[in-house]
Structures are given as structure tokens and as C-alpha cells.
Amino acid sequence: EPPGELALTAPDASAVAGRDVCLVHPWSLGDLPAGLPTDTRVIGVFVADFHRVWPWSERRWHFVGSRMAELAATRWHGDAATIGAALKGARSVRSIDEPHLAPWLALWAECGAAPALFPPVDRRCDSFTQWWTRASRGLDSAADLLAVNEVPAW
Known part of the structure; x- marks a missing residue:
């Protein structure tokens, strides 16, 4: 169960009725899409069905919850059927x-495609080292890698 101080609420249909919604989840905590209309309701979701099978430590809840709070004023925790x-x-x-x-x-x-962290490698690689050499060609640091792979607009 998530810590109470994260101030998560139960899913609320009235909060999104008739509105455009942007869902933020624990694996989409980058910046919100550029050009997101100002009246779009940004809702953070934690799916209880997932967390029952893969429980998180309190530390992880706080880490993810604090970033999600920066993106979404409203954050739901509930089972998949209730969220749906x-x-x-x-x-x-x-x-x-x-x-x-x-x-x-x-x-x-x-759903938009998740951003790729690494550029595609066109040829089969027989080892991780071979793949890494091809995937990181021309990149000198992790900062270079992140700069090349900006999150696309939705």
C-alpha cells in the first residue's frame, strides 16, 4: 500500500467527465508533452493490481510519488477496473x-510510443559489447545519449 502522506485519492469519474485527460504513470515521469492544452486534466495513476503482485518499498513510493506530484495535482490509487x-x-x-x-x-x-533510450541498430549483434559499440557510436557521455533521445510530442 502507498504511504498516506502521498495524498493519493480513489479514482473519481467527476474529475474527468467530459474533459481531455493526460494520464501519467510511474514509468512516464518525464516532462509533460509540449503543447498540452491548458484545460487538459493531468491525472497520475497507480494501479493497485500491479502493486499487489510487485509491491514497492516505502522509499520507491516516495521517489516516484514526489515526481508524480510535480506533474499531476490529482493522483489516483485504485484497481484497474475502478480506474477504467x-x-x-x-x-x-x-x-x-x-x-x-x-x-x-x-x-x-x-497510447503514444515510449521514447527509445538507444538508437536502433540495423544489424544483428552477437554480443552486448558489439551492440553497445554500435548503439553508442558518436556519443561520449550519458548526457549525449539523453540529448539525442528527447521525448517526442504526443
């Missing part, structure tokens, strides 16, 4: 795809 039911009345819902939430996210939202 609450989102049904929204005009539109969008998010970033995430394998951890694969059973549910695509049912609730139009």
Missing part, C-alpha cells in the same frame, strides 16, 4: 505506452 470506469466519461484520454501496465493502459487511453 472512472475514465469512461472523459472526452479523450492519452498516455505513454508501458509494458508494466499492458493489461490495462491501452483499454483506457490512446
Whole structure:
């Protein structure tokens, strides 16, 4: 269970009824999309179904919860069925795809592709070292890697 001081609430259909919604989840904590209309409701979601199977430490809850609070004033914690039911009345819902939430996210939202951290490598590699040499060619530091792979606009 998440720590109480994170101030998570139960999913609330009235908060999103008739609104455009941008869902933020624990694996999409980068900056919000550029050009997001100001009247879009940003909702953070923690799916209890996932956390029952993969429980988090209090430290992880605080780490993720603090960043999510910077992005979304409203943050829900609930089971997938309840979150899905609450989102049904929204005009539109969008998010970033995430394998951890694969059973549910695509049912609730139009999902953009998750940003790739590494550039694609066109040829088969026989080892990690070979892949790494090709994937990091021309990059001198982690900062270079991050600069090359900006999160695309939705």
C-alpha cells in the first residue's frame, strides 16, 4: 500500500467527465508533452493490481510519488477496473505506452510510443559489447545519449 502522506485519492469519474485527460504513470515521469492544452486534466495513476503482485518499498513510493506530484495535482490509487470506469466519461484520454501496465493502459487511453533510450541498430549483434559499440557510436557521455533521445510530442 502507498504511504498516506502521498495524498493519493480513489479514482473519481467527476474529475474527468467530459474533459481531455493526460494520464501519467510511474514509468512516464518525464516532462509533460509540449503543447498540452491548458484545460487538459493531468491525472497520475497507480494501479493497485500491479502493486499487489510487485509491491514497492516505502522509499520507491516516495521517489516516484514526489515526481508524480510535480506533474499531476490529482493522483489516483485504485484497481484497474475502478480506474477504467472512472475514465469512461472523459472526452479523450492519452498516455505513454508501458509494458508494466499492458493489461490495462491501452483499454483506457490512446497510447503514444515510449521514447527509445538507444538508437536502433540495423544489424544483428552477437554480443552486448558489439551492440553497445554500435548503439553508442558518436556519443561520449550519458548526457549525449539523453540529448539525442528527447521525448517526442504526443
